[in-house]
Amino acid sequence: MSETLDHIASAARTDAPPAILLDKVNKWYGALHVLRDVSLNVALGERVVVCGPSGSGKSTMIRCINRLETHQEGTIKVNGIELSDDLKALDDIRREVGMVFQSFNLFPHLTILENCTLAPIWVRRMPKKEAEELAMHYLTRVRIPEQAKKYPGQLSGGQQQRVAIARALCMKPKIMLFDEPTSALDPEMIKEVLDTMVGLAETGMTMICVTHEMGFARQVADRVVFMDRGEIVEIGEPNHLFENPQTERLKTFLSQILRGH
């Protein structure tokens, strides 16, 4: 395990400033200690997959990165900006970090196109025409431009999740966070969303993805983070991590995941 941790340390040294830096982050829900001394560096352009049993704190960790949750101890820096109570810094960070949720969270009262142009118009102050062109560009990239005039409720789950990805991309984020993006989908729709994410990874986007899709992790991830009970237990390259689990906890987890598939 110390070997894998050295690997991150060296990665952090060679690359200039990390896109995301978590240093000894701690968080409690009441008395429940949900993040314990979590430290992680993600370099620009790096793809990280986070896995672990439910309740291990993986969602909480990535939700701390754009402050949908607040951490109580430790440091989180995104693009060199530290997350604090400073609202200006928070604005700057949220503009650079896109997020995709398990339950899509599209805005049901807006069309697909309006879902995508809302933030560019109101946050980036982009002219409507330009925002719409941008939205159509990304909707084409997730392969659903013909749905632009429809409402979210008229789309399938897989289509909705691809719209959610396009909506986040319209803010031209430098970093994308995925919080179990395929967990709420039927099996036949998982692939279309994963394909979209693979395509995004190929563009060199910095990504942190919470998922149990091990095939996706092998194909795309530079590193896999295994979390359990609020701690990062193991970090490593996907093949290395999956084939040589160092801890009992990861071995158990992997056997459960493989049995499930």
Place this chain on the structure above:
Amino acid sequence: MSQTTIDPRSLRAPPRRPLRLSWSDERVRAIVWQVLVVGIIGAIVWWLWSNTVHNLEVRRIATGFGFLGREAGLPIAENLIPYSPTDTYFRALLIGLLNTLKVAVVGIVLATVFGTLIGIARLSKNWLLSKIAGVYIEVIRDLPLLLQLLFWYAILQGLPGPRQALHPVGGVFLSNRGLKLPWIEWQDAHSYALLAFALGALFTWFYRRDAIRKRILDGRPRPVWPVALGCLLVLPVAIWAAAGAPWTVDWPELRGFNFRGGLNMSPEYFALLLGLTTYTAGFIAEIVRAGILAVPHGQWEAAQALGLRPGQVLKQVVLPQALRVIIPPMTSQYLNITKNSSLAVAIGYQDIVSIANTTLNQTGQAIEGIAIIMLVYLSISLSISLFMNWYNARIALVER
């Protein structure tokens, strides 16, 4: 995504099912029941009508609305438009209608504002604030409105007399004769300034809407405040100054046993407004809270993650969805305020019910009097419903 094309052969009308004359046929039963119900209701109406006409003939009571043109001879304490007891019943009833509208309209506005604030306070993370709001809602909703009205009226009656009136700030007097406020002596210059202000507000509103629309189109922000400052402050003040800048304040003064001058709010109106507002605000608070809670938390999170500020999240994402839940029950509350204002009769505020009752006693035209009351409430209620339904349709979700 495959585009579904329609096979032209499938474009034919649905088959017509012939009506089978049998009691087991669903449609035959439906028709029989409907004919039966209409027949029974028609019979009841005819029976009531013929009975009434017969009784009126036996008792030699003249029917019709001719009495409306006769002199009323009934004193009214509060009137928005000039009135004296020598005026007709029609004008007296009109005063009553205006008094009802005065309490209903002001009540609707105040209850909406207070109710919304209390509803948001109950959702607040501040423990004390949310508990206070919770206790308020429970207490107010659990006591009968009539009791609350009598309570407020009793409190206002328990205030000291005019000579010992409470006097918190210069010119303000609170006594058992009501609330007295200083007021400027109204002149034409003030009317012109007020008109300019109203037009200015309208213009500012349209200008702001247009500025936002253009901002969305080309991304260039257009500040609204210079226009607002000019239209809402500079122009009205300039007009007032040009008209000679009259400024005489009419201070309420104690003369004998009561006050003279100033602006007056009677204890009856004050108690009714207070009771209706606080009562309905309790219900509106719960409606607002339910509406905001009906919007999933994920909507907040998604909008914030996109970089929208809390105000923008509320305006662009949460409110449009919450209003769809809030508007229909809100309509019911507005109707309730209007109809509950008829409890005015219990504390002596002269609304339409009170004046129509007196009219009815003096003229003996019971049926006409009740008909007028019913017509008035029906008209007000339908107007509120129509407006709210129109607004609801405007903000409704297009498709889900």
